[in-house]
Amino acid sequence: MASSENLPFDGIKIADFSWVWVGPTSTKYLADHGATVVRVESLSRPDILRTIGPFKDGEVGPNRTHAFNDFNTSKLGLTLNLKTPEATEIAKRLIAWADIYIESFTPGTMAGFGIDYETARQVNPSIIMVSTCLMGQTGPASAFAGYGFHAGAVAGFYDITGWSDLAPDGPWLAYTDVVTPRILASIMMAAVDHRRRTGQGQHIDASQLEMGLQFLAPQIFDYTANSHQVSRNGNRSYSAAPQGAYPCAGEDQWCAIAIESDEEWTALRKVLGNPDWTADDRFATNSGRLENHDEIDQRISQWTSALQPQEAMLLCQAEGVPAGVVQRSSDLFKDPQLEHRGLFRELDHPEVGRVPYTGHLFDIRGYDSGPRFAAPVLGQDNERILKEFLGMSDAEITEAVISGALE
Amino acid sequence: MLSPYTILDLTDDKGEFASMLLGDLGADVIKIEPPEGSHSRTMEPFLDDAPEPEGSLRYFAFNRNKRGVTLDLKGEPGRSALKSLAEKADFIIESAPPGDMDRLGIGFDTLKQTNPKIVYVAITPFGQDGPYAHLAANDLTLAAMGGQMSVQGDPNRAPVRITVPQVWLHASAEAMVGALTAHARMLTTGEAQFVDVSAQTAMFWSMLHARIAHQIQGSDFNRGGSILQLGTLTVPLVYECADGYLVMIPSGATMTKMVHWLVADAIVPEEWIEGEDWPIYERNLFQQNAVHYQLEEVVDAVSRYLKRRTKAELLELGLREGVTLAPVNTSEDLVRFRHLEERGYWLTAPLPNGDQVRAPGLLARPTATPMSVRHWAPTLGQHNQEILGEMLGLSSSAVAAASGQKG
Numbered sequence: 001m002a003s004s005e006n007l008p009f010d011g012i013k014i015a016d017f018s019w020v021w022v023g024p025t026s027t028k029y030l031a032d033h034g035a036t037v038v039r040v041e042s043l044s045r046p047d048i049l050r051t052i053g054p055f056k057d058g059e060v061g062p063n064r065t066h067a068f069n070d071f072n073t074s075k076l077g078l079t080l081n082l083k084t085p086e087a088t089e090i091a092k093r094l095i096a097w098a099d100i101y102i103e104s105f106t107p108g109t110m111a112g113f114g115i116d117y118e119t120a121r122q123v124n125p126s127i128i129m130v131s132t133c134l135m136g137q138t139g140p141a142s143a144f145a146g147y148g149f150h151a152g153a154v155a156g157f158y159d160i161t162g163w164s165d166l167a168p169d170g171p172w173l174a175y176t177d178v179v180t181p182r183i184l185a186s187i188m189m190a191a192v193d194h195r196r197r198t199g200q201g202q203h204i205d206a207s208q209l210e211m212g213l214q215f216l217a218p219q220i221f222d223y224t225a226n227s228h229q230v231s232r233n234g235n236r237s238y239s240a241a242p243q244g245a246y247p248c249a250g251e252d253q254w255c256a257i258a259i260e261s262d263e264e265w266t267a268l269r270k271v272l273g274n275p276d277w278t279a280d281d282r283f284a285t286n287s288g289r290l291e292n293h294d295e296i297d298q299r300i301s302q303w304t305s306a307l308q309p310q311e312a313m314l315l316c317q318a319e320g321v322p323a324g325v326v327q328r329s330s331d332l333f334k335d336p337q338l339e340h341r342g343l344f345r346e347l348d349h350p351e352v353g354r355v356p357y358t359g360h361l362f363d364i365r366g367y368d369s370g371p372r373f374a375a376p377v378l379g380q381d382n383e384r385i386l387k388e389f390l391g392m393s394d395a396e397i398t399e400a401v402i403s404g405a406l407e
Numbered sequence: 408m409l410s411p412y413t414i415l416d417l418t419d420d421k422g423e424f425a426s427m428l429l430g431d432l433g434a435d436v437i438k439i440e441p442p443e444g445s446h447s448r449t450m451e452p453f454l455d456d457a458p459e460p461e462g463s464l465r466y467f468a469f470n471r472n473k474r475g476v477t478l479d480l481k482g483e484p485g486r487s488a489l490k491s492l493a494e495k496a497d498f499i500i501e502s503a504p505p506g507d508m509d510r511l512g513i514g515f516d517t518l519k520q521t522n523p524k525i526v527y528v529a530i531t532p533f534g535q536d537g538p539y540a541h542l543a544a545n546d547l548t549l550a551a552m553g554g555q556m557s558v559q560g561d562p563n564r565a566p567v568r569i570t571v572p573q574v575w576l577h578a579s580a581e582a583m584v585g586a587l588t589a590h591a592r593m594l595t596t597g598e599a600q601f602v603d604v605s606a607q608t609a610m611f612w613s614m615l616h617a618r619i620a621h622q623i624q625g626s627d628f629n630r631g632g633s634i635l636q637l638g639t640l641t642v643p644l645v646y647e648c649a650d651g652y653l654v655m656i657p658s659g660a661t662m663t664k665m666v667h668w669l670v671a672d673a674i675v676p677e678e679w680i681e682g683e684d685w686p687i688y689e690r691n692l693f694q695q696n697a698v699h700y701q702l703e704e705v706v707d708a709v710s711r712y713l714k715r716r717t718k719a720e721l722l723e724l725g726l727r728e729g730v731t732l733a734p735v736n737t738s739e740d741l742v743r744f745r746h747l748e749e750r751g752y753w754l755t756a757p758l759p760n761g762d763q764v765r766a767p768g769l770l771a772r773p774t775a776t777p778m779s780v781r782h783w784a785p786t787l788g789q790h791n792q793e794i795l796g797e798m799l800g801l802s803s804s805a806v807a808a809a810s811g812q813k814g
Contacts, residue, residue, distance in 0.1 A: 008591035021615065033588050051693075052637055054616060054624035066623045067616035136772075139750035141726055149635075149644060150733035153654035154744070158645065158735040160570045162560065162633075167645055168652055168735055169632045171569055172558040178613045182580035183428065183770055189587040190408035190432045194776055197411070202775035210752055210768060213741075214428070215576050217468035217767045221756075222452035223738035224764040225464060230738070233570045235547060239451050243547050245556065245565040252629075254566055256551035264543075317542050324548030326566050328557040329628065330621040332611060335552075340537035343608055344619075356622050361608040362585035363534070364592060365601040 005367075007034025012192060013389075015094045016040060016075065018104035019047045021148065021174060022132055022208055024071050025181035027102060030188060031074035032360065032371050038094060038385055039075040039376060042082065043407045046378065056352045063351045063377040070357055070375075073347065077376025078385045079406050082113040086405035091115050093390045096123040099195070100188055102130040106145045107137045117203040126201035128191045132184060134176075136207030148174025148208070155212045156219070162232045169232075176212040183211045241289035242268075242296045245326055246304040248312055254326035255304055255312040262286065267319040272303055342370075349374035382406055408776045409434040412497040415489075416473060420447035421502035421606070422530040423469045424579035429498070429586065430472030431770050431778055437492065437794060438473040441480070442811030444787045454760055460787060461759045467784045468767070471756075475785025476794050479811030486513050488809035491799050493518045493525060498586055502530040505540050519599035526589045526600045530575075530582050534605035544606070546572040553610020558617045561632040577613060578606035640692055643706055645735065648713045652735035653721055655713075657705050659688040664730050668712060675708050756783055788812055 012035040016027045024039065024047075031037040041047055049071065050062040062068075078094075080087040092115060095101045101120055103110050110116050110131070120127045134151045135141045144150070152158055152175035162169030171178075184206055195201055213220065222228045235244045235256070242265075243258040259265050262285070269278040277299055282288045289296060304312045309325040316323035325331065332338060333356070341363065344356040352374075359370040386392040386400070400406055410433040416426035417439050430436040438445075447466045454462040479485035490513070493499060499518060501508055508514040508529075515527045529535060532544035539552075550556050550568040560567035582604045589600035611618055617628035628636075633645035635656065646653050655661065663685040669675045683699045684691070691698050713721065718734035725732030734740060742765060747753060756766035769778040788810060795806045806812075 006595045008588050008595060010595070029584055029588070033591070049616075052616065054620040054628075056623055058624050065616075066619055070616070070619055135746060136750055139746045141744075141746035143729065144726065144731060144733075144746075145729075146731040146733060149654055150731055153652075153733040153735045154741070156736050156738060156741050157569060158652070158654060159737050162567060163564060166561060167633060167647065169560050169567065170645060170654070172555060172613070172617070172630075173615055173635075175613075178615065179577070179580070182577075182584050186428065186432065186580075186583045186587050187408075187771055187773070189584070189591065191773065191776075193587075193590070194408040200775050202773050204771055204773040206771040207750075210747075211770055213767050214424075214770065215573060216571065216738075218452055218465040219571055219738055220741070220767050221464040221468050221764070223742060224766070225454055225758055225762065226452065226456065228452065228738075230571055235565065235567055236570075237547075245547075245551065245567070247565070254551070254556075256547045256556065258545050258547035260545060320543050322543040322545045322548045324542075324544065324552035326551040326556050327554050328621070329554065329614070329618055331557075332554050332618065333622055337533050337537045337539035337605075337607065338611070341534055341605065341608065343611070352623075356619055358612070358618060361581050361605065361612055362588075363603040364585070364589050365603065367592060 009033045009035040012036070012100070013098045014038065014100045014102065015098035016102055017091075017110070018102050018132070020049060020104070021071060021177035022180050022184065023102050023104040025177070026184040026188065027075070028071060028073060029181075029185040033369060037075040038078050038381075038389070039072055040078050040080050040091070040094070041378060043079055043378060044081050044083070056355065061351065068375060069349065069352065072375035073357055073371030074373055075376060076381040076385060077379060078382055079379040081404060081407045084403055084405045086400055086403040088114045090386070090390065090400060090405060092119065092123050093392075095120045095127060097389050098124070098127065099192065100128045100130065102132070102188070104132045106133060107131070107142045121201070124201075126195060126199055128188070128195060128201045129203045130184070130188060130206060131203065132180075132206040132208060134208050136210060137205040148177035151176040151209045151212060155209055156216055157212075160219075160230055160232050163234050164232055176208045179215050180206075180208045180211040183214070236293060240286055241293050242300060244297050244300070246297070246301050246312070248304050248307055248309040250308065253309045255307075255309040255323055256326060257300065257312075257316060257321065257323045259289075259321070264321055265289065268316070268321045271316050271319045271321055272300075345370040347371060347374045350377055379406065408432050408773065413437065413495060414498040414500065415439060415492055415496045417499065417501040417503070418530065419445045419502055420450055420465070421575045422500050422579050422582060423447060424576050425528070425530065425582040425586070426473065426500050427469050427471060428580065428583045428770065433776065433778070434498075436473040437496075437790075438470055438475045438785060439489070439492075440475065440477050440787065442477045448787070454758060467756070467758070470784035471780050472782065473785060474782065474790040474794060475788065476791050477788040477810045477812060479809065480511055480513060482808070482811070484805065484808035485811060486511065488795055488799060488801065489513055490518065490521045492794075493521050495798070496522065496525065498526045498528065498590070500528045500530070500582060500586065505531055505535045515599070515601045523599055524593055524597070526586055526593055526602065528582050528586045528589070528602040528604060530578050530604045530606070532606050534608075535603045539607070546574045549574040549606050549610055553607045554614045554618060555610050558614060558628050558630050560630045562630055566630055574606050574610055577609040578604055581609040581612075637693070639695070640702075642702070646710055646713045648716055648718055648721060650717045651737075653713055653718060654733040654735060655709075655731060657702070657709055659686045659690065661730050662688050662705065664728055665709065665712070669708050672712055672715070674711050754780055759786070
């Protein structure tokens with residue numbers, strides 16, 4: 001990273017009261033690109049991500065997990081116990097300091113702590129406040145408190161992931177936590193741009209369900225216009241065949257192959273060596289292949305079973321057939337394309353040491369961007385934030401410590 | 408929020424969600440299609456199942472808040488019109504294979520001469536260069552190569568994708584963040600920006616804490632179907648109910664209330680209420696402390712309770728009692744979810760056949776800059792005259808030549 005260069009969000013200040021994945025991932029985009037982000041946590045209620053793995057070398061500890069560390073790079077850490085009145089006063093000073101104030105609790109929680117939007121606007125008239133929760137700030141289910149898998153189920157993602165003859169598997173973990181942070185980060189960037197031009201702040205109600213539903217828009221129209229409901233279909237497409245993840249040599253190794261046209265089917269036949277079975281009239285058309293999918297899958301599986309997944313992929317690709325290895329974390333770390341893009345970035349962390357982090361998913365030409373520094377250990381920057389950002393005196397800080405506000 | 412900005416959308420199905428999201432945030436988006444129409448107009452689902460050029464519901468869903476023109480970019484008049492539009496634009500988003508735009512003479516290096524402050528965003532499967540840049544790819548192969556499939560699905564079957572295509576939506580959402588980050592960088596450097604978006608890395612993000620698991624803990628996360636793995640604990644997430652499925656976690660908070668329902672239903676004896684320290688049940692499990700009722704027994708009792716009731720009943724019960732019970736919704740359930748109705752989420756869209764149907768709502772609710780759908784997806788070449796004729800001042804014969812619309 002060219003440290004002499006001004007970063008895109010240099011000078012933007014964020015008071016980040018959010019937790020788990022949605023809010024912190026959104027603010028990470030701004031933090032990595034220059035914003036000063038103060039991540040507020042409490043020792044009495046640590047972020048749940050600090051309690052799940054993967055822990056460095058399997059040794060459990062709140063500062064040792066990548067579930068937290070890979071999602072909170074380039075941020076500073078402040079601990080505040082908002083159940084104490086002293087902490088509320090510090091929170092107000094932090095909001096007064098900030099350009100963006102974000103929280104992700106059940107509606108009404110921040111009001112209970114004495115820092116709702118009205119209060120925030122009093123201490124900072126141009127504050128941009130973002131409130132994100134599963135269902136939104138209003139409506140009969142606004143108090144529905146849960147995680148991204150709950151919202152993923154309500155949105156409809158569970159019903160369409162898995163096999164038609166089994167109960168739904170659901171997407172990997174908290175799917176709305178994957179799809180919403182990009183939208184939320186963009187909304188914050190746009191709100192900052194609007195304020196730069198107009199001086200105007202605002203309060204943004206961002207429901208994770210509603211943002212997530214954008215990823216199902218065609219299927220919602222299919223229902224409202226056609227009364228159709230898509231259901232889970234393994235790896236198969238409803239419109240083209242064959243498509244699937246095919247077993248390869250070795251244990252639990254797979255290569256995905258997905259044919260979308262007659263041309264690609266012809267190319268796949270060539271890859272397979274044009275065996276007789278592929279000349280069967282039943283497989284000549286897309287509708288015939290959709291109808292006889294099981295039989296084709298069996299044949300393709302026989303071919304892939306003798307090959308390493310990488311071999312199967314490259315043989316297909318040599319004829320222009322879309323194919324890709326089902327890659328795990330360990331494969332991805334060795335993926336030559338991700339290496340070419342410099343995706344993995346090493347950073348030093350006081351407890352974890354030097355380990356790889358996810359770099360940026362988009363590259364801006366001429367800008368060697370990436371996470372700037374490792375995630376904060378609990379309470380790491382308390383003194384610096386209170387002194388330098390909020391202008392508190394040593395006596396005030398001592399009082400805060402004694403009152404339990406910083407726990 | 409983004410109302411001062413103009414976006415040229417040259418993408419097909421791989422990127423049109425990106426410009427739609429920016430349009431929702433207020434930008435003026437001009438969709439530029441080849442004379443025969445975008446590839447996404449050929450994609451299912453179709454209105455009334457009829458594969459007509461104006462009948463793709465996928466196209467309809469992801470092209471709201473855009474005006475539409477056709478340009479024949481293989482001809483000089485079309486390219487010249489694009490350059491004139493680029494002079495007036497702030498962002499260009501395209502999803503052509505790497506190098507194609509340069510070969511047409513309308514790549515970044517050319518357009519930044521025309522507009523030295525342009526933010527140019529390119530969306531491709533693997534990025535603009537590198538060993539995989541030219542591999543054939545689609546939704547399934549990228550869900551595999553990006554890692555998501557490795558952690559998704561039943562462990563006794565092949566890894567699975569989400570049945571409804573998601574990959575290009577992840578890439579598009581990432582492109583939106585890239586566009587706004589690059590815009591902020593343009594404001595600091597004063598120079599045009601090129602953003603290289605890779606769908607594979609966008610999918611990598613969707614693995615959440617599984618993505619860098621191997622380098623941290625020494626092992627990969629593996630797919631476990633519909634169960635939640637928390638350290639040494641394995642908890643089922645998906646439960647059968649009378650008319651479908653439901654997602655919930657038998658956590659301490661949930662069991663504290665639910666145990667009374669189990670007793671009322673005579674599924675467990677009354678001593679269950681006092682027989683366990685329910686509020687800290689999951690903590691005890693986590694810390695491998697002794698519990699009176701084993702997790703399997705609890706899961707079994709919960710399963711029996713849920714099986715007797717419908718999804719709708721359980722959702723209402725949960726909302727009333729403050730217990731997070733998330734139905735595995737179908738599209739029909741979702742559209743009937745009264746919370747969204749009462750929150751005023753749904754919009755009404757005029758379909759190409761004249762029907763008015765319920766449509767997915769806006770991204771979020773900012774108080775100062777309300778979002779709206781200013782127009783629904785354009786028909787092919789709908790705004791040729793308005794944009795090429797009136798905005799660029801081309802004569803009607805020049806409009807015909809540039810747009811490739813004969814006669």
